Amino acid sequence: MTAILGVNCFKHDAAAALLVDGVLVGAFEEERFSRRKHDAGYPKKAIEYLLAQAGLTPADISHVAYYMKPGNVRRETFRAFPGYMKRKGAVKFFLGQLSGSVKMASIPGLMHEHLGGSFSPVFHFIDHHSAHAWSAWFGAGCRDAAVLTMDGAGEKHSSLVGSITDGVLTEYRRTHLPVSPGLFYSAVTRFLGFTPDNDEYKVMGLSSYGKPEYLDLFRRIISAEDGRFLVDSRLMDVSMGVHHAIFSPEAMAIIGEPRDPGEGEPTERHENIACSAQRAIEEAGLSVVKYLRKQTDHDLLVIAGGVGLNCVMNGLFERESGFSEIYPFPAPNDAGTSVGAAVAVHRVVSPEVPLQKLETMYLGAGYSTAEIRADIEMAKLSPDEPENLTEKVAQMVSRGLVVAVYQGRTEFGPRALGNRSILADPRRAEMKDIVNGVVKHREGFRPFAPACIQEEAGKYFSGCVNSSHMIKTYPVVEGMGSVIPAVTHVDNTARVQTVTRDENPFYYDVIREFGKITGVSVVLNTSFNIRGEPIVNTPIDAVRCYFGTGIDALAMPPFLFVKKPEPGEEG
Numbered sequence: 408m409t410a411i412l413g414v415n416c417f418k419h420d421a422a423a424a425l426l427v428d429g430v431l432v433g434a435f436e437e438e439r440f441s442r443r444k445h446d447a448g449y450p451k452k453a454i455e456y457l458l459a460q461a462g463l464t465p466a467d468i469s470h471v472a473y474y475m476k477p478g479n480v481r482r483e484t485f486r487a488f489p490g491y492m493k494r495k496g497a498v499k500f501f502l503g504q505l506s507g508s509v510k511m512a513s514i515p516g517l518m519h520e521h522l523g524g525s526f527s528p529v530f531h532f533i534d535h536h537s538a539h540a541w542s543a544w545f546g547a548g549c550r551d552a553a554v555l556t557m558d559g560a561g562e563k564h565s566s567l568v569g570s571i572t573d574g575v576l577t578e579y580r581r582t583h584l585p586v587s588p589g590l591f592y593s594a595v596t597r598f599l600g601f602t603p604d605n606d607e608y609k610v611m612g613l614s615s616y617g618k619p620e621y622l623d624l625f626r627r628i629i630s631a632e633d634g635r636f637l638v639d640s641r642l643m644d645v646s647m648g649v650h651h652a653i654f655s656p657e658a659m660a661i662i663g664e665p666r667d668p669g670e671g672e673p674t675e676r677h678e679n680i681a682c683s684a685q686r687a688i689e690e691a692g693l694s695v696v697k698y699l700r701k702q703t704d705h706d707l708l709v710i711a712g713g714v715g716l717n718c719v720m721n722g723l724f725e726r727e728s729g730f731s732e733i734y735p736f737p738a739p740n741d742a743g744t745s746v747g748a749a750v751a752v753h754r755v756v757s758p759e760v761p762l763q764k765l766e767t768m769y770l771g772a773g774y775s776t777a778e779i780r781a782d783i784e785m786a787k788l789s790p791d792e793p794e795n796l797t798e799k800v801a802q803m804v805s806r807g808l809v810v811a812v813y814q815g816r817t818e819f820g821p822r823a824l825g826n827r828s829i830l831a832d833p834r835r836a837e838m839k840d841i842v843n844g845v846v847k848h849r850e851g852f853r854p855f856a857p858a859c860i861q862e863e864a865g866k867y868f869s870g871c872v873n874s875s876h877m878i879k880t881y882p883v884v885e886g887m888g889s890v891i892p893a894v895t896h897v898d899n900t901a902r903v904q905t906v907t908r909d910e911n912p913f914y915y916d917v918i919r920e921f922g923k924i925t926g927v928s929v930v931l932n933t934s935f936n937i938r939g940e941p942i943v944n945t946p947i948d949a950v951r952c953y954f955g956t957g958i959d960a961l962a963m964p965p966f967l968f969v970k971k972p973e974p975g976e977e978g
Contacts, residue, residue, distance in 0.1 A: 409757045410467050412454065412528070413749030414518075415474035415538075415741050417510045419445045419604055422742035422819075423453040424770075425461055426749040429760045431545075432461045434770040434819040436742050439944035445605060449517060456772055465526035470756060471518065472748035474741065476532045476562055477511035529756075533748040535561030536712070537576065541754070542747030543709035543736040544571045548764045552707040553699050553730065557636075557692070557714035558741075559589030559604070566712070568634045568695060570703045574754060579702050580634035585645035587652075588636050588688055588714050591629045594643060594652040595684040599677050600666035610681045611719055612853040613673055615898040617682030624661050625687035628654075631694035634702075673852070689720050696728045706731040711747070715739030715878075716821065718902050722880040726870070737768045737876035738820030767910055768876060769826055771817030774946055779963060782946040790966040797913060800962045801920035803969075804830050804930060808959035809842060811935050813949040814913050817942070822877045823934035824904060825858065825914030827942045827949075829958065831931040833857055836892040838931055845957025849938045854902065857894035858932040860918050861905040867891065867929055868903050877904040877932075893931050904932060913964060 413424040416437070424434035433456075438444055440452035458464065510517075515530045539556040554576070556567040565587035569578040582588075592610065593603035601609050628642045638645055642658045654662070662680055666673065673681075696708065708730040710721065715735045725733040736743050753762065774782075783790060793799045803810050808831075815826045823829075829846060831838045843849055856877050857867070864871040867890075868881040880900045888895040895901055908915040922928030935949065936942045937956060943949045946963065953961040953968060961968040 408467065409469050409753075409760065410461075410463060411470045411472055411749045411752050411756075412457070412468050413472045413474070413745035413747070413752075414450060414454070414514065415744045415748070416449050416514075417447060417507050418475075418741060419447045420740050420742040421447050421450045421453075422745040423450045423457055424745040424749050425457040425463075426746075426753055427461060427463075429753065429757065429762045431746065431749075431763070431765060431770065433457050434738070434742075434746050435772065435817070436819070436941075438941040439771060439817060442941060442948075444939060444941050449521075451521060454521070460772075465522035468522075468526060468528045470531060470752050471515075471528045472531045472533055472538075472752040473511070473514055474533055474538045474744035474748045475511050475535050477508050531748075531752045533744075533751050535744065536564050536567040536581070537751060538744040538747035539711035539739070540567055540569065540571070540576060540709075540747065541750040542743040543711040543734065543739070545746065545750045545762060546736045546765050547707060547709045547734040549574070549762050550707055551705050552709045552734075553703045553705045555696060555699060555708060555710050556712040557588050557710075558712035559587055559593055560584055561712075565589060566636055566695070568699050568702075570699075570705055572705070574758075579699070582636045585640075585652075586636055586638045587645065588629065588691065589712070590645055590652040591638060591643065592684070592688060592714065592717075594654060595681070598654060598662075598665045599673065599681060600668040600670070607713075608716065609850065609853060611685060611717060612850075612896075613678055614681040614685035614719070615854075615896050615900070616852060617675070617678030617680070619683045619686045620679040621662055621683035622686050624658060625683045626690065628658065629687050629691050631691040631698075634695055634698040636691055636695065672850075685719065688714075688717070689723050692720050693723060693727060696724055696730075700729040708733050710735040711739040711743060713740045718878050718880050719900070721878060722900070725879060733879070735876075735878045737822065737878055739878075740821065742820065768819050768824060769816040769911075770819040772944055773816035776965065779946045779966065782950070783966065786947070786950060788950070788968070790963070790968045792965050793967055796962060796964055796967060797916040798920045799967060800830070800917045800960075801924055803960055804832050804917075804921055805924045807832055807835060807838075809846065809957065810960045810962060811949065811953055811958045812914070812917070813935065813943065813946065813961065813963045815911075817944055820876075822904075823932065823942055824875075824877065825906060825911050825932065827935040827944075828858075828914075829933050829935050830917070831855075831893065832925075833891040833894040833929050833931045834925065834927055838893040842931070842933060847933065847938055854896040855894050855931050855933050856902045856904060857891060857929045858904040858906055858914070858918060859929045860915060860922065861907050863922070863928045864903065864905045868901060871903050871905065874903045874905045875907070875910065877902055879903070890927060891929050894929065
């Protein structure tokens with residue numbers, strides 16, 4: 408047996424993944440256990456859960472694959488030192504970066520301390536962007552593919568352009584720091600009063616409300632040529648090289664002063680800045696992808712890295728790149744490198760063992776009916792056990808109730824895909840405000856996503872055949888925006904999840920039953936959490952979130968919690 412533990416930590420989105428004889432047993436983000444969003448710490452609980460899930464001991468781990476090369480991080484930190492000194496708090500930031508590289512180098516000792524004397528694997532330090540690339544290739548079924556990775560910073564680089572043929576990665580181009588598409592988008596995020604490395608999706612949502620008034624400026628700031636991203640350092644100061652970038656006085660003379668997070672809702676100016684920045688990064692990204700299309704005969708493009716979460720850009724790639732298939736890895740952020748690092752090591756140490764196709768992203772923790780029942784009884788709760796739970800859930804959603812669903816194993820990655828989800832009626836325009844008001848407590852400009860049974864996706868979403876991971880946007884079919892207004896964004900697009908019965912029978916049956924009742928086989932789906940917290944993990948997390956918010960009902964098969972009788976069911 409060859410058991411490979413993939414690990415990423417000490418930057419953000421710490422996670423662990425376990426690959427045993429070519430089978431991905433599980434992958435888990437530490438934030439789900441620690442309840443600290445984007446937890447960057449050592450993924451102790453995730454590792455322990457994975458070992459228990461697989462029935463393995465620390466002695467069974469043959470190899471550990473770490474998602475960075477600490478020496479490269481340290482060298483890049485010293486290279487950027489002159490840039491650090493230009494900023495307020497430079498010494499503190501520099502020491503923090505240096506400390507991070509030291510922590511990365513100490514991962515073998517830390518893991519030995521955690522897992523004990525029987526733990527004696529071979530350690531491998533994997534190039535960051537290679538780990539991203541291998542995660543996307545693996546997720547797409549280990550098929551020959553063109554590869555694009557894009558993020559803020561990974562050691563010395565922010566992008567990799569290449570291809571994987573017969574299991575061999577060939578690189579065509581890398582974008583070197585401090586030039587970075589991720590740093591550019593984070594600078595926009597900070598400028599608009601949001602939190603970098605956390606709120607980039609807010610910029611994406613806000614961009615649909617604006618006009619590209621400042622597009623000429625942002626085209627000057629970020630562009631691409633011959634497969635590499637370019638940044639004009641006269642307009643955006645990226646001299647610090649890692650995680651920090653700000654717009655220059657020359658740029659701010661055009662776009663104005665940054666938004667104070669406490670000043671209220673974004674204005675039209677902010678909407679136009681978001682729109683212009685989104686258009687600029689789309690154009691730069693498309694230029695890189697079209698370069699890649701010319702370098703390879705592969706018809707499949709796989710994408711990873713944090714910028715791969717830009718579902719609007721992914722949709723553009725699908726329509727205009729020239730590739731016949733686009734596959735963004737569903738966990739393209741650093742959490743996914745735990746998988747990619749393990750896959751990279753497997754290719755070296757067990758090349759004769761085929762990798763089993765990744766069929767699902769439900770890779771995290773799951774709890775048996777007995778475990779759930781025990782937690783419910785401990786909390787002295789008495790839920791119902793309806794005979795046809797999927798039909799009951801569909802009926803409640805059709806009546807305008809907000810229903811949380813907790814079932815099976817947790818999704819790996821930032822998207823809730825029906826196992827840790829909150830569902831509502833997409834036909835009711837007011838549902839956006841209701842779900843925001845009673846549960847999510849988030850900005851009104853952010854869209855909610857539709858989940859649709861796959862065989863009917865084309866009826867509602869133009870060009871959508873298979874979008875099972877909610878990571879690409881599609882135009883809403885003409886006339887359907889008024890049918891499903893709660894999930895149709897202001898620009899008449901939607902971030903779609905298609906659902907099949909093979910992958911998720913409970914979720915599929917809920918949507919199908921909803922379709923039978925209403926004639927619309929689409930539900931509003933958002934993650935089961937409140938703003939600022941990770942998606943719920945344990946049954947207790949689910950019950951706590953349910954009782955602490957305005958969610959009307961919680962389906963936890965075979966159990967159903969309902970806070971008050973539905974109309975017609977009183978007394």
